[in-house]
Amino acid sequence: MRILLDDESPHTFGLKISEINTASAIYVNGKLVGGAGLPSSNSDLHENNKIPYSVSFGPKENEVDILIHVSSKFNEGGIIKPLRFGTIEAITYRNNLSIGMQLLFCAVLIIHGVYALILYVIGANPNKGLLYFSLILFSALITVLGADDKLLYRVFEINYVWGAKLTFLSYIGVAAFIPHLIKNLFPIEGYLKILRWYSLYCALYAIFILLAPLEYALHTITILGTVLLLSIIVSVILLKNTNKEIEESIYLLISCLSIGVNIVWVIIHGRLSLEYIHYPFDLIFAILAFAALWFKRFFLVTSKAEQLAEKLKLENTRKDDFLVNTSHELRNPLHGIINIIQSILDDRKTPPSEEHKKRLGIIMKVSKRMSLMLNDLLDVTRL
Secondary structure (H helix, E strand, C coil), X not given: CEEECCCCCCCCEEEEECCEECEEEEEECCEEEEEECECXXXXXXXECCCCCEEEEECCCCCEEEEEEXXXXXXXXXXXXXCCEEEEHHHHHHHHHHHHHHHHHHHHHHHHHHHXXXXXXXXXXXXXXXXXXXXXXXXXXXXXXXXXXXXXXXXXXXXXXXXXXXXXXXXXXXXXXXXHHHHHHHCCCCCCHHHHHHHHHHHHHHHHHHHHCCHHHHHHHHHHHHHHHHHHHHHHHHHHHCCCCCHHHHHHHHHHHHHHHHHHHHHHHHHHHCCCCCXXXXXXXXXXXXXXXXXXXXXXXXXXXXXXXXXXXXXXXXXXXXXXXXXXXXXHHHHHHHHHHHHHHHCXXXXXXXXXXXXHHHHHHHHHHHHHHHHHHHHHHHHC
């Protein structure tokens, strides 16, 4: 491409390369100014690298001649997304804004994923839904870091093959864990066989992605689409068989609408080859809605625990009152029994026989023991 400039044009320009499969080199006025990977007509010398990058150049003349070398070893090659040309300030601002949006979303994912994992670990009765929620967020974190500006591959040295496989596995993880999250959020009795078969399908596909060469894995994009579609279908089936309160349904409705908006944008972006800055707010709303559902349940459980504690205190007071009243009511007839037995034993006119004395002595011992027990009950209630 040849670009003609006027005399008042800026001195420094930039070119943003969003996605070129799978290696590229940029030449401006015959000079190499940047690239990703190593493009070559020899497949043995070709090196894959799809990380987006920007180049800057300052033409000495009013003419810019841009030449791009591209090569690919896989089924789809060439310039996939539009190139962006402009002043270096505009290119830098757009790059920083896009990266900032991605880091904002990653921070939200990490915060909610970590607290969900902590609640699962320290909980006395851990809910597996918290574990699946954190796994979904960490899988989504990998998808975000592996897309757009591919920030993950800027930090870690991951080759193209394993980077592509990691992207596949992260999408499989998000899709596979969503139905399990719904199952643990609400009591569901039926349709569990569907969930097990779907989980097996995802597990087999993940094993295939790990073991198969990347050339074969790239041809299974349709299967990945079925995994995502089946995740939505299975989740809807499970949601239909839950007894949800109206307020909980509102949170789920917000989450589903936000995820649906994101899916629509992804489809439009893929079909029309649009280029736009990373827009994470719809998914952030979905995550916040799920978090609000967790917190609402937590506060509800806390409120019920406080009510039960107050009820327990009241019942404990009633128990003490009952013991005191019962002890007092039992002491009077028991002392009467002890006095009667003692008067019979002390009777000089008609003394009882030796056999009767033994039996009365046993009754006396039992009565005194009962009297001591009643005194202990009264002492305990006083304490």
